Amino acid sequence: xxxxxxxxxxxxxxxxxxxxxxxxxxxxxxxxxxxxxxxxxxxxxxxxxxxxxxxxxxxxxxxxxxxxxxxxxxxxxxxxxxxxxxxxxxxxxxxxxxxxxxxxxxxxxxxxxxxxxxxxxxxxxxxxxxxxxxxxxxxxxxxxxxxxxxxxxxxxxxxxxxxxxxxxxxxxxxxxxxxxxxxxxxxxxxxxxxxxxxxxxxxxxxxxxxxxxxxxxxxxxxxxxxxxxxxxxxxxxxxxxxxxxxxxxxxxxxxxxxxxxxxxxxx
Numbered sequence: 001x002x003x004x005x006x007x008x009x010x011x012x013x014x015x016x017x018x019x020x021x022x023x024x025x026x027x028x029x030x031x032x033x034x035x036x037x038x039x040x041x042x043x044x045x046x047x048x049x050x051x052x053x054x055x056x057x058x059x060x061x062x063x064x065x066x067x068x069x070x071x072x073x074x075x076x077x078x079x080x081x082x083x084x085x086x087x088x089x090x091x092x093x094x095x096x097x098x099x100x101x102x103x104x105x106x107x108x109x110x111x112x113x114x115x116x117x118x119x120x121x122x123x124x125x126x127x128x129x130x131x132x133x134x135x136x137x138x139x140x141x142x143x144x145x146x147x148x149x150x151x152x153x154x155x156x157x158x159x160x161x162x163x164x165x166x167x168x169x170x171x172x173x174x175x176x177x178x179x180x181x182x183x184x185x186x187x188x189x190x191x192x193x194x195x196x197x198x199x200x201x202x203x204x205x206x207x208x209x210x211x212x213x214x215x216x217x218x219x220x221x222x223x224x225x226x227x228x229x230x231x232x233x234x235x236x237x238x239x240x241x242x243x244x245x246x247x248x249x250x251x252x253x254x255x256x257x258x259x260x261x262x263x264x265x266x267x
Contacts, residue, residue, distance in 0.1 A: 025154035025226075028248040029146065029217070030162040032228045036244045040215075041172050043070060043232065043242055046136040051077065052112060054126050059103050059115045061132050069113045072242035074234050075103045075132040077117065079124075100126050102237055118237045138174040140211040141167060142181045142235070144192035150221040159217060167215070176209050184209060192216055196231060199238020206235025213241075219248075 045068030
C-alpha cells in the first residue's frame, strides 16, 4: 500500500504546483492512474511453475492464487535443454531454454490453474514438466497515446509521459520512450484504439519497439461521469489480457510545462 501512495505522490509532484483554477483533465488522468497502478504491478508477480497436464489447447499448471496467479496473466512456456558450461573450467552455469509459446490464465482451481496455450511458430507442443514463468526482470512496455472518447476534447498529449514515469517508478517496468512510440504509430498510420482490436498491429509494432506489452489509456463517459480505462495488451500474442477502470480523481495540482519534451498544457 505504501508503494501505491509513493507513486501517487510522485505523480502529483510531476504535474506541478496548483494554479488558481482546478486541475486539467491530463492531471486528473495522472492522479487516477496513481490509484490504479498497484493493480498493474500486481498483475505481474515474478513466478515460476510447471506444466502438470496438457490437453489440446489447454494447459494445467501447478501455480495457484497463493503464487499471485490471476485470470488474464500471460506466462511464457519453456522447455529446458542441454546444460551450458563455463568456457574455461567447464562448470555447468545453467541450461538452455526453448520458448514453446505462452499460457494465458483463464481459470483458477484450488490446486492448479487452467490456461489457454498460444503456440510459438514452429515449436513443439508443451508436455508435463515443461516450465512456465513470469520473469523477475523488468517488463518492457509501451504506453500508447491516450484516446478521448468523451465530448470534452481535452488535451491529453502529456498523459503517456506521466503514465510512463509512474510505471518506471515502480521498478517493475521498463518503458519505451513515449515520443518514439507516438512517432512509430504515426509512421504506421495506427491509432491507439486499433491496438485493442488488431492483434497483428499490436504484435508487429511491439516487435519493432522491442516491448512485451502495451498499456492503452482511454477516457470514456458513462452517465455524466468520466472514467479512465486502461487495457494491457500482450505485444507477443496481441491479446488484451486485462483492463481496469476508475472515475477521474480530481487533483488540486495542475500542470505547467516542466520538461522541454512536454507539450504546453492547454486543457
